[in-house]
Amino acid sequence: MAPSLVAIAVFVYGFIIWTAYISMTRSKLLPRYDFEGLFQYVKLWNMPRWYVALENLFVFSGLFIFFCMALGLLLAIMLDQRIRAEGALRTIYLYPMALSFVVTGTAWKWILNPGLGIEKVIRDLGFENFEFDWLINPDMAIYTIVIAGVWQSSGFVMAMFLAGLRSIDQEIIKAAYVDGVSLPRIYLGIIIPSMRPVFFSTIVVLGHLAIKSFDLIVVLTKGGPGYATDMPATFMYAMAFQRGRIGISAASATIMLMTVMAVIVPYLYSELRKKADD
Amino acid sequence: MTDQQFSINRANMNRMTVGRWLLFITLGIFVIYFLTPLYVMLVTSLKTLDDIRLGGLMNPPAVVTFTPWIKAWSSACVGIQCEGLNGFFWNSVKITIPAVFISTLLGALNGYVLTKWRFRGANIVFALMLFGCFIPFQVILMPMARMLGLLGLAGTIPGLVLVHVVYGIGFTTLFFRNYYVTIPDELVKSATIDGAGFFTIFWRIMLPLSIPIIVVTVIWQFTQIWNDFLFGVSFSAGGGQPITVALNNIVNSSTGVKEYNLDMASAIIAGLPTLLVYVFAGRYFIRGLTAGSVKG
Numbered sequence: 309m310a311p312s313l314v315a316i317a318v319f320v321y322g323f324i325i326w327t328a329y330i331s332m333t334r335s336k337l338l339p340r341y342d343f344e345g346l347f348q349y350v351k352l353w354n355m356p357r358w359y360v361a362l363e364n365l366f367v368f369s370g371l372f373i374f375f376c377m378a379l380g381l382l383l384a385i386m387l388d389q390r391i392r393a394e395g396a397l398r399t400i401y402l403y404p405m406a407l408s409f410v411v412t413g414t415a416w417k418w419i420l421n422p423g424l425g426i427e428k429v430i431r432d433l434g435f436e437n438f439e440f441d442w443l444i445n446p447d448m449a450i451y452t453i454v455i456a457g458v459w460q461s462s463g464f465v466m467a468m469f470l471a472g473l474r475s476i477d478q479e480i481i482k483a484a485y486v487d488g489v490s491l492p493r494i495y496l497g498i499i500i501p502s503m504r505p506v507f508f509s510t511i512v513v514l515g516h517l518a519i520k521s522f523d524l525i526v527v528l529t530k531g532g533p534g535y536a537t538d539m540p541a542t543f544m545y546a547m548a549f550q551r552g553r554i555g556i557s558a559a560s561a562t563i564m565l566m567t568v569m570a571v572i573v574p575y576l577y578s579e580l581r582k583k584a585d586d
Numbered sequence: 587m588t589d590q591q592f593s594i595n596r597a598n599m600n601r602m603t604v605g606r607w608l609l610f611i612t613l614g615i616f617v618i619y620f621l622t623p624l625y626v627m628l629v630t631s632l633k634t635l636d637d638i639r640l641g642g643l644m645n646p647p648a649v650v651t652f653t654p655w656i657k658a659w660s661s662a663c664v665g666i667q668c669e670g671l672n673g674f675f676w677n678s679v680k681i682t683i684p685a686v687f688i689s690t691l692l693g694a695l696n697g698y699v700l701t702k703w704r705f706r707g708a709n710i711v712f713a714l715m716l717f718g719c720f721i722p723f724q725v726i727l728m729p730m731a732r733m734l735g736l737l738g739l740a741g742t743i744p745g746l747v748l749v750h751v752v753y754g755i756g757f758t759t760l761f762f763r764n765y766y767v768t769i770p771d772e773l774v775k776s777a778t779i780d781g782a783g784f785f786t787i788f789w790r791i792m793l794p795l796s797i798p799i800i801v802v803t804v805i806w807q808f809t810q811i812w813n814d815f816l817f818g819v820s821f822s823a824g825g826g827q828p829i830t831v832a833l834n835n836i837v838n839s840s841t842g843v844k845e846y847n848l849d850m851a852s853a854i855i856a857g858l859p860t861l862l863v864y865v866f867a868g869r870y871f872i873r874g875l876t877a878g879s880v881k882g
Contacts, residue, residue, distance in 0.1 A: 312692050312755050313711065319752045320718040323729040330728070339732075386613055397613060399868050400620050406864035406871060408813035410830040411857035414837050415623040418630065418846055419643065429643050459623065464875060471876050520722050523815040527834050541816075544724040549820065554728060561724040572720045580713055 324565065331558035339554055348559040357535050358560065361543040364450050368457070368539065369518035375458045376514055377507075380465020385495060387466070388473050398470070402463035409460065413527030416456035417443070446536035449529050453537060456524055461517060465510055472506035473499065512575050519568055540564050631655065631850035638846055654847035658855055662848055663839065664832045665824070671855055673825060674832035678812055678859075680743050681828055685750035686807040692751070693758020693803060698792050700759070701766040702774045703784070712763060719756030726753075727820050734821055741823035749821060750811045757810075758803050761874070765799040766792070798870075805867055806874035809860050829856045 334344050352358050383401055387394050404412060419425050422441040430438040442448035476499060484494050522541035529537040531546070538546075540560055547557035626643060631654050633647040641648060660670035696715070700708050730749060731740070739745030769792070777787050793800075818828040827835075833856045837849050864871050 312696050312715075312759070315752050316715055316718050316755065319726065319730070319733075320721065321714075323726040323733075324721070326729040327725050383616060386609055389609060391609075391613065397617065398872075399865070400617050402868070402872065403624075403861065403864055404620065405875065406809055406860045407857045408815065408830050408860070410813075410815050410833050411853045412623075414833065414849055414853040415627050417837065418850065419623060419626055421846075424638065424846070425643055432642050459620070463620070467872050467875055516720060520724075523830070526815070526819075527837060530838060541722070541724055545727070545816075545820070548728050558728065561722070561727070564722045565725040568720060568722050572717070576713060576716060576720070580709065 327558045327565075328562050330554060331562045333555060335555040335558070337552040337554070348555040352556055352559045352563075355556075357538060358543060360535055361538040361540050361560075364537060365519065365539050367450055368454060368521070369515060371451075371454045372457050372461070372518050373511060373514045375454070376462045376465050377510065379458065379462040380510070381469055381500075383462070383466040384469035384473060387470060398466070401466055404460045405464050405467075407460070409521075409523035410527050412456055412460045413524045416452065416459070417528050420452050420455070443529065444533055446533045449533060449537045453521070453524055453528055456528060457518075457521065460524075461514065465514070468506055468510045468513075469503065472503045476502055508575075512571060515571060516568065519564060627850045627854055631847055631854055633847050635843075635845060635847060651847075654845070654851040655855075657845075658836075658848055658851040662836055662852065663841075664827075664835045665839075667825065671829060671832055671836075671852055674827055674829045675855065677743060677822075677826060678829040681746045681750065682808060682811045685747045685754065685811050686804055688747070689751045689754035689758050689807055690800065690803050692755050693760075693762045694793065694796060694800070695788065696755065696759040697762025697764075697766045698788055700763045701769075702771065702787075702792075712759070715756050715759050717756075718753070719760070723753065723816055727816075731821060741821070741826055743822075743826055746817060746821055746826075746828070749817050750814065753817075754807055754810065758807065761799055761803045761806070762796070765796065769795060801867070802870045802874045805863055805870045808863060809871065809874075812860050832856075 329341075330339055331348050332343055332345060333340050334342070334347060387397060387401075391397065420440070420443045421427075422444055425440070427438060427440040430440070442452045480498060481494060484498060485491075489497070520541060521539060522545065525531055525537055525539060525542050531538045531542045535543075540563070544557050544560045544564065547553045547560065622644075629646055630638060630643075632650050632652070633641070634649065634651050634653075637648045658670060659672050661668055662670050664671070664674065699705075700712055734740045734745045734749075737745070737748075739748065773791060774787055777791055782790070812828075813830065814828065815830045815834070818831040819834070822828065822831065833852050836852050
């Protein structure tokens with residue numbers, strides 16, 4: 309236990325403090341330790357690239373969470389209808405979660421390839437003027453990341469909801485059914501409202517995945533064209549390891565940390581409290 | 587039963603079966619949606635480049651070729667080295683196995699202490715550890731790079747093992763703690779009365795009871811570490827890179843002719859170990875997944 313604690317203290321909390329401190333210095337290629345206040349933050353918020361990264365994060369996480377939730381919930385409800393092949397179907401719907409985002413990204417990069425991918429499939433069907441160049445179109449490239457991300461993660465939402473659906477008291481549902489309440493109304497009126505905690509956990513996990521998304525962007529678009537699909541995670545990496553701008557990088561990492569904390573701390577607090585009450 | 591009632595029941599029955607069919611069709615469409623990318627990867631990896639250019643994305647290969655697979659494994663260029671993926675595959679093995687083993691063992695020990703040798707502030711300690719698994723790792727990348735440099739581990743496989751162990755402990759501790767809570771304290775108490783010490787109880791009593799959670803944890807950690815890209819790309823160099831980084835280098839290399847069949851074969855090789863684990867132990871993977879969201 310003690311070695312673990314020391315490791316966590318140094319590698320998590322010590323490092324967070326280091327990064328937060330560096331974000332308040334003038335460090336560029338090498339760290340410098342004289343305090344400069346919010347200098348780097350002012351610089352960061354004056355960079356158009358940072359705004360692109362934030363805008364992309366909002367667009368991506370909004371669409372990613374929405375479509376994953378919608379698809380995952382739909383799949384869970386469908387699988388909940390006493391399907392004989394449930395086990396097999398569940399395995400198929402969830403397998404992308406076992407793959408690395410790098411593998412998924414490689415596959416989708418090929419499928420979305422302008423020229424040889426989906427575009428060619430549709431053109432070969434007779435629609436000669438069909439165009440699908442999202443991957444290289446600066447305005448649309450961010451949506452290709454949503455497509456691949458949703459494909460990868462909606463099975464996770466399904467698994468969470470399926471576990472939730474199974475833990476609901478079946479007697480209540482039977483009673484409602486006997487009373488002649490229709491199936492859609494049972495779901496909308498009874499089942500879904502009682503799964504509020506599952507909704508909450510799932511959204512937290514998906515939001516967390518969205519903020520951390522890095523692999524998929526690097527493989528699929530390298531943050532491009534230009535920096536059109538940059539997100540905070542790739543921005544931070546580029547500044548730290550490619551541009552040699554440690555201070556700016558630390559500032560962006562600190563902002564990411566604070567964003568995650570704003571979501572996770574209340575969540576962990578309520579989860580742990582709940583368990584303590586049990 | 588009157589005729590009228592009978593026909594109402596018939597109508598209900600019909601609606602039921604129509605609904606049932608609709609349900610099956612929708613489920614089938616989603617099967618296609620989830621399997622198509624895998625299918626496309628597989629057929630592309632078996633096609634010649636000419637076949638790829640001329641034939642359709644979805645067509646099966648005109649002539650099956652295994653050249654892309656052989657090339658991916660033994661002669662594809664990753665950066666300036668043209669020795670294929672096999673070295674990187676073994677790098678991933680050498681990173682993953684010790685990291686999984688150490689982080690699981692530490693997680694078990696921590697879970698044991700946190701539940702059976704409770705001390706003041708155990709809950710706070712647990713919360714602090716748990717928080718460590720949710721931080722965006724961007725916030726520790728730069729200090730970690732410097733620390734690995736100071737330890738002389740920069741760009742090495744032991745360095746990456748260390749990184750994965752440190753940032754895996756949070757999750758493994760979570761898994762074991764939530765499992766050990768369900769094991770009665772009396773077991774430990776009576777063993778203490780019989781004179782068994784801290785480690786004896788751990789080895790003789792706790793670990794043998796922990797097989798299910800060990801399986802869940804090992805599978806979870808294996809998938810996480812094998813699939814890691816961020817740590818691999820930040821902390822490894824040249825010949826010491828894990829396979830995910832090598833795959834990205836192949837796919838995003840800008841030199842030479844783009845060999846899509848090679849990309850796909852490489853991607854399947856990189857994804858195969860976790861995919862196989864999933865196929866054979868999916869049940870445990872799902873348990874890890876749902877437990878990973880703190881719903882213990």
